[in-house]
Amino acid sequence: MLRRLGSKIPSLLGLVIVVAFYLWSILEACLQLTASLLHQASIGWMLLPYNPFRESLGESLLPPSVSHLMGTDDLGRDLFSRMLYASPADAAVSVLVVLGGICIGGIIGLVAGYFGGWTEEVNMRTTDLFLAFPALILALVIEATLGRSVIYAIIALIAVWWPSYSRVFRGEMLTIKSMKFIDAALLSGLADISIIARHAIRSSLNTVISYATIDLGNALVVYSILSFLGLGVAPPYPEWGSLVALGLEYFPYAWWYSILPGCVITMIVVGAALLGDGLRDLFAGEL
């Protein structure tokens, strides 16, 4: 299967970008966890070119060069190292938000589609309600109410994310319901829950997987926006979105401060989209 994905350049590119991003994030997260457990902060930036917190006013606002791949910020901190240090947070948020959306939206959508009737009506109207608000505004409101923190940001985003998954799963469920193998399962005496688990989930997953992959990119962007607006992690911890925000002050003179983190975010989003597209073609071909 990987071979088929790799046969097309765009999806191969997407695969490489996404895998590199998440693998690095996992590695870096482990290091940071070890660092906090052993109270030895430097473990966290063992693999980075520079200590992301080291200030060096003499080196402030240096343009990108061989020694500082993305330049330095106003306090002389290496931007590339700060990006690398911050990536686990963004990676974790994107995955958690999408997974949360799938789990909650999945349960609600599958149940609504399977049982129909008023469960479906209630579910659909609730979904409509959530979808009526621009996702970003809703997330802002929720987080503003809860307070500033990564956890609250994740909760807010999941709350906004699940409705579209509920729609997707319900749609899949309706298609499957009309297939006679559901009737056959009923005849075999299976209870509704087993039927949903045995048949519906597997069939829906194919559609959902490619959708979810693209969605990772979306979640990343929206979280970046939240952190751009100051609702993510508090300083001095770096964060991709907030780096863009901080850099605005020095734009366009020190253009690299805002633009380069933005480029990295864009690259990951595009990579996720390419991979998701490739997965969708892959599943379509298999079918």
Place this chain on the structure above:
Amino acid sequence: MATPILRVDGLSIDYVSRFSGFIHAVSNVSLELNEGEVLGVVGESGSGKSTLALAIARLLDERNAVYKQGKIDFAGVDMVLASEPAVRRVRGTGIFMVFQDPFMSLNPLMQVKDQLLEAISERSKLRNESLHKSEALGQAVESLRAVRIGDTEDVARRYPHELSGGQNQRVMLAMALCEKPKLLIADEPTTALDVTTQAQVLNLIKEIVDTTNMSVMLITHDLAIAGSICDKLAVMYGGMIQEIGSTKLILRDPKHPYTLGLIKSIPNKSKRDGRLDAISGSFSESVLREQYQECSFSSRCPFVRDVCRKSVPALFNSDGRLVRCFNYGEEHEN
């Protein structure tokens, strides 16, 4: 004998697929159809009958279908090589196609009468007839009456989804009457209809042929349907014509083992009279991959011989029809 209205000569069509390579959907098919004649092309899935029909009307998807060899001559137009504008002129008033699913051929957004009027105006433009709008409307209603649609005025104002499958299929035939094509190609026109509606449609087609001298190519998987209105039959298997000739000859005295098998498969006796003489095995698409290696039916044939697995038989003349079987001759194909 008049010149045939349709002449297919050695036609071979390949499908190119990304994952499965070349599929020789139609191999070396030759047939002739005269004015007022009804030809039945009979075959099961994989026989190539639908591909043949689409190829004649040049409706194949050119992105993955290739006219590898052969000629299609329709009333002087070379359907393989002609330009797109020339082909478009042929479609409708030259060749009119009716498909299995009538809901797909009719425009769901137009009333029946408007679609018929469109057909009439196409024909009158092409044949340089001047037609008044009221005359055209009259012809449209008349065509609906000719296909035995009750409540003609009412139906004319309806949309396709408001009518039943049988009514829609008859609207298609009404459209054929409006366009007055030289050739009607009907691809499984009654498969989705009830038996009683099917009987009506079959009678209608025969009537139209008798009154307007239209030629018909009827594609079906059902030998009995083909036998009921066709003058000639062409039995296809694995992309090739296996037996072709007059209906009476073939049905009274079938020669090709596949034709024999098809006839015996029809369950028109009681189970108490014994098992059905089924054709063993099943069609495998692999016979469409290797062209001319062996007789495509050999793996299922009860009369198979060694030579059948080594090469493909040519069409032999036997008792007034052509049979592609080594039991009736020795020449190899190509």
Place this chain on the structure above:
Amino acid sequence: MKTESQPCLEIQSVVKRFSLGRVSSLKLLRSRKRFLTAVDGVSLVIDKGETLVLLGESGCGKTTLGRLVVGLDAPDAGNIILNGTKVAHVRDKGAKRGRLQMVFQNPGASLDPFMKIFDCVAEPLLKSNLAKTELKRRVIEALALVGLDESLAGRRAIDISGGQKQRVVIARAIVSNPDLIVLDEPTSSIDVSIQAQILNLLIDLQQLKGFTYLLITHDANVARYMADEIAIMYLGQLVEYGATEKILKSPKHPYTQALLAAVPKLEEMKPPAAVVGEPGSLTNIPKGCRYAVRCPFVMPKCREKDPPTFKTDEALVKCYLYE
């Protein structure tokens, strides 16, 4: 109808209505009809080990009746009794499972495409608490009975051919040794040459295991071959019911006559006899006999009152001609 054999299935005056849901046409609203009656008082008996064929065209209610028999839907009136006990809805917790099975029309849709064949066929046995080895043995046995090799068990449903799929569906239906198998157009979406194989297979299985079949079809030839008894349905009602040869040789009800005459016969080589008029619709049931509008023998009383079922020597017929 034999009196010596044990009745396996009894259908007693069963009625099933469907609500028309969101009424889209003003006409329907005015007529105040909010439901249509898909099955209107049908009674039948099937003896053990026999095959009853429900013959009819689209809209006659045969598929609905099949679903009622098997418990996928519940009747609004009347009883369906299998071997002495009432058939419960599939969702009823106390219902006995696996005794009723169905072979569906389109094998592609009735198999979960990504499920392994083994799991497909094993599904009816999941609730019977069988040991793993015993389960495996029964699944392999069922596959062998339908002519499929053990090696197919590991493949997914989308990877096998249409004919093989139909056999898998049959294997799934027989694996739990059901008392009754309902087959809904089992050969309609497969090639003619494979159809003959499948029909032979069904007969073999019945002779070997003594299954009882309720076979639903629109194909008179299939009915002729498979049926011990035929029941002909039109617009939700049973119009003729009796032994196969008798009905096919001398059909009594005008609809049966028209239906059989409309089948193209190979030997005749001419267009089959056609009935005039449109097929009836369940949303527009006329007063009196439902077939009166198309009947060549219609009498004034036919339009007044729906005829009862009369008993003749050869069959039960719902027609005033046989009073």
